[in-house]
Amino acid sequence: MADTIFAKILAGEIPADFVHQDELCVAFQDIAPQAPVHILVIPRKPLTSLHVAAQEDGELLGHMLRICSKVAGSAGLAEDGYRVVTNIGEDGGQAVEHLHFHVLGGRSLTWPPG
Numbered sequence: 001m002a003d004t005i006f007a008k009i010l011a012g013e014i015p016a017d018f019v020h021q022d023e024l025c026v027a028f029q030d031i032a033p034q035a036p037v038h039i040l041v042i043p044r045k046p047l048t049s050l051h052v053a054a055q056e057d058g059e060l061l062g063h064m065l066r067i068c069s070k071v072a073g074s075a076g077l078a079e080d081g082y083r084v085v086t087n088i089g090e091d092g093g094q095a096v097e098h099l100h101f102h103v104l105g106g107r108s109l110t111w112p113p114g
């Protein structure tokens with residue numbers, strides 16, 4: 001596991017604007033928001049991406065998705081909707097090799113993505 005920027009955030013070595021923290025995952029504001037609401041949900045467990053998650057990680061993944069909906073609701077996105085995205089690998093546009101779900105909303109999001 002590379003010593004990623006998210007590992008440093010989890011270790012408290014660099015700051016983040018947290019909106020949720022529990023024993024399994026944390027959520028914080030994206031530093032370069034692509035929408036009025038852009039929150040990242042990441043596991044404490046150092047998984048590089050969704051692709052390497054195993055069956056035993058199912059409970060963690062389910063929990064993280066529940067936290068995505070929770071932080072989206074807290075950000076006022078429940079009524080108008082929002083998007084949850086995870087990028088995987090080079091073609092997926094993944095820049096940070098630590099699993100993360102993007103929670104995006106606050107504007108009408110286009111489809112398909114670029």
Ligand code: AMP
Nearest residue numbers: 005016029030031032087093094095096
């Ligand atoms: P991805 O391209 O899917 O790997 O997404 C990585 C995300 O991490 C991007 O949206 C970045 O803006 C975000 N990011 C990078 N560094 C930080 C940081 N220090 N704090 C918060 N978000 C960050």
